[in-house]
Amino acid sequence: MRRTCSETEVQQITAMIAALQTDLEEEKTKSAEATRTSTLLQTRLDAATRDNAALIREKELMEEEMAQSASQLEQIELDMAKSREQISELNTSLESVRDESRVLREEHTAQQARLQQLLADLEVSLEESGLL
Numbered sequence: 001m002r003r004t005c006s007e008t009e010v011q012q013i014t015a016m017i018a019a020l021q022t023d024l025e026e027e028k029t030k031s032a033e034a035t036r037t038s039t040l041l042q043t044r045l046d047a048a049t050r051d052n053a054a055l056i057r058e059k060e061l062m063e064e065e066m067a068q069s070a071s072q073l074e075q076i077e078l079d080m081a082k083s084r085e086q087i088s089e090l091n092t093s094l095e096s097v098r099d100e101s102r103v104l105r106e107e108h109t110a111q112q113a114r115l116q117q118l119l120a121d122l123e124v125s126l127e128e129s130g131l132l
Contacts, residue, residue, distance in 0.1 A: 005013070
């Protein structure tokens with residue numbers, strides 16, 4: 001059995017359907033806006049994630065460079081310590097050579113003095129013997 005609706009009921013139902021369609025369109029609009037906002041936020045999140053990854057990699061590279069620099073600095077300090085030791089050894093050797101040189105000069109001066117004395121004695125001897 002079919003029931004017939006009055007014109008008023010049809011108008012009420014039509015108005016309800018129109019109101020529901022309007023609500024549905026508003027919900028579709030809100031959903032589309034939410035989707036656009038979500039997509040925009042996801043894009044921003046992806047960009048921030050890439051930026052963060054790049055910053056982390058840059059930090060890691062800087063840490064590697066700092067470690068290499070520290071290692072180089074340590075090697076330089078070791079080289080400087082070796083150089084200081086070599087300089088100390090060279091200074092000791094130089095002092096020894098100076099001491100030897102002074103002794104040799106003194107010996108040379110003493111030998112020259114002896115030779116001059118021998119020459120003078122020889123000259124006196126030759127004069128006394130009449131050979132000169």
